[in-house]
Amino acid sequence: xxxxxxxxxxxxxxDEKLSHxxxxxxQLEAALVKLAPELLDDSxxxxxxxxxxPEPKPSPELILPVPYYxxxxxxxxxxxxxxxSACAMALEYFRPGTLKGPKGDDEYLREVFxxxxxxxxxxxxxxxxxxxxxxxxxxxxxxADLDRELAAKRPVVIGILHRGSLEAPYGxxxxxVIGKTSKGSYIVNDPYGDLYDGYTSxxxxxKSVTYEKHVxxxxxxxxxxxxxWGRKFDAKVEQKHSDxxxxxxxxxxxxxxxxxxxxxASDGMVHAYPDPLSGGLxxxxxxxxxxxxxxxxxxxxxxxxxxxxxxxxxxQLKYNYLATLEKTIPYWDExxxxxxxxxxxxxxxxxxxxxGSPDFNTISRVLKAKEWSKVPDALYxxxxxxxxxxxxxxxxxIAEGELxxx
Numbered sequence: 001x002x003x004x005x006x007x008x009x010x011x012x013x014x015d016e017k018l019s020h021x022x023x024x025x026x027q028l029e030a031a032l033v034k035l036a037p038e039l040l041d042d043s044x045x046x047x048x049x050x051x052x053x054p055e056p057k058p059s060p061e062l063i064l065p066v067p068y069y070x071x072x073x074x075x076x077x078x079x080x081x082x083x084x085s086a087c088a089m090a091l092e093y094f095r096p097g098t099l100k101g102p103k104g105d106d107e108y109l110r111e112v113f114x115x116x117x118x119x120x121x122x123x124x125x126x127x128x129x130x131x132x133x134x135x136x137x138x139x140x141x142x143x144a145d146l147d148r149e150l151a152a153k154r155p156v157v158i159g160i161l162h163r164g165s166l167e168a169p170y171g172x173x174x175x176x177v178i179g180k181t182s183k184g185s186y187i188v189n190d191p192y193g194d195l196y197d198g199y200t201s202x203x204x205x206x207k208s209v210t211y212e213k214h215v216x217x218x219x220x221x222x223x224x225x226x227x228x229w230g231r232k233f234d235a236k237v238e239q240k241h242s243d244x245x246x247x248x249x250x251x252x253x254x255x256x257x258x259x260x261x262x263x264x265a266s267d268g269m270v271h272a273y274p275d276p277l278s279g280g281l282x283x284x285x286x287x288x289x290x291x292x293x294x295x296x297x298x299x300x301x302x303x304x305x306x307x308x309x310x311x312x313x314x315x316q317l318k319y320n321y322l323a324t325l326e327k328t329i330p331y332w333d334e335x336x337x338x339x340x341x342x343x344x345x346x347x348x349x350x351x352x353x354x355x356g357s358p359d360f361n362t363i364s365r366v367l368k369a370k371e372w373s374k375v376p377d378a379l380y381x382x383x384x385x386x387x388x389x390x391x392x393x394x395x396x397x398i399a400e401g402e403l404x405x406x
Contacts, residue, residue: 043358045365052362052381061395063179063187065253065341065403066093066155068207069105071191076109077118084109084118085191086157086174087128087231093155094133094235096249096337102307124231134234141228142221143213146177146186149232153406155189158220158230162195166218177230178208185212195219202264204306208257237338237406247317250403251341255317255348258396259287261309269303287313317344324352330368339375342404346379349396376401 015021032039039046069092071085072078088105092098099107109118111130116123121137128135138145141158149156156177163171179187190206193199195215221228263271263285272285282290283298286309291297293315304312325340325347326332332340346363347354354360355367363378379401383393 043361045361048361052385061179061181061187062150062402063208063257063399064093064150064153064155065250065257065399066090066176066178066189067104067249067253068189068204069103069191070193070203070206071105072193072203073103074109075103075106076113081109081118082191083121083124083157083174084112086176086189087124089176089189089191090135090155090157090231090233091128091131091133093237094233095131095238098131102310121231135231136234137229137231139229140226141230141232142226143216143228145228145230145232147180150177150180153237154233154235156230156232158228160195160216160219161222162192162199162219166215169219169222175206181210185210186216187211202266202268204261204264247314247322248337248341248344250338250406251344252314252317254341254345254399254403256287256310256313258345258349258392258399261287261306264306265303267303268306270306270309272298272300272302274300285309285312289313289316317348321347321352325355328353328355331370334370338403338406339372342375342379342400345396345400345403346382349393350382375404379404 010024014025029040038044041047066089069085069088071082074081074085085105088099088108091108092104099105108127111127112118112123115127118124125135125137141156146156146158157174158177159172159174161169161171162173163169173190173192175191176189177186178189181187188206188209188211190209191203192206193203194201194205194209195211196209197205220230261270263273265271270286272283274280275282275284275290281297283300283302284290285298285302285304289298289309289312293312321344325343329343335343350360351357355364357364360382362381363375366374366378376398380394380397383390383397
């Protein structure tokens, strides 16, 4: 009977000062060269695992990929339609693709006004139900309700007093709670902009803005811990299998979140800027686009609307990234829309041709073996450990993993 040894014990007790230990390792290396030379390759799987064993994942901020609709561009009554824009964001989160384009909340708002008034919570309930999303408005919510809903991957539309000081707040405004930071603050899609600057800056500063808990205590739970107004949803995100060539919206939202819209000026236009690495060409605009729709390069001084920046991003994702991912990644058609979105974000960050590349052995192996449950941990390996960008990449990898599992 042959007794199997455990190599970990040899690693544990190896002493380079002992000549017989050195000789034994030399014999092992010679045998591997003869029988399995690929195991001594620097890019072999066991070497990669040995070097890149992930640290315990940090307790990250939780943020749901809820799209953002500003109320300020609504086709009618933009000063008082926060409730409809907020509910439209939740609708598009649960039923992606229902509302078309960056002004999709206009479509929803028309349904609201056909039913009644935007400030009527019962009207919002009926309109949402018409789209297949069940919800209910409550008047006695607390922060524990927010935490439970977020943990269940459901945003919450809440009503706050958005004017005045914390000691004497007033007003009435609806926002969407979409996440929570590791320090206990809440991440909000505010359709009117940023509460902290008095809603005086660009409205898109209200996208994924962080409001501290004590601020919401003063403006949301005004009459005590159980006095918060808000809408909870009895719905799950509708999983869709994207048609070939269709850009998964959840992935687009994730990319926009981490890439950021660069050079959005006070005039509301998006301006071209020099390439961060070269300090010059190629001039870049929006979410990293270097060429216009017609293929012509951008110049300094060029400016476009936010809507065009989003169109350029979608075109770039469709033709430069999605097409490559569809061709190279096996079993693509068996994945759902969110899984496509997670890999699209990963590819946009690290290159569309990552699958099968020597630097991406682990994620390639997991995808090839259809080990779907291992994908989030595999994604997390690619965060450049020990570098200045690790923290940001770790947040992105975690978000991609959560989108994959959603």
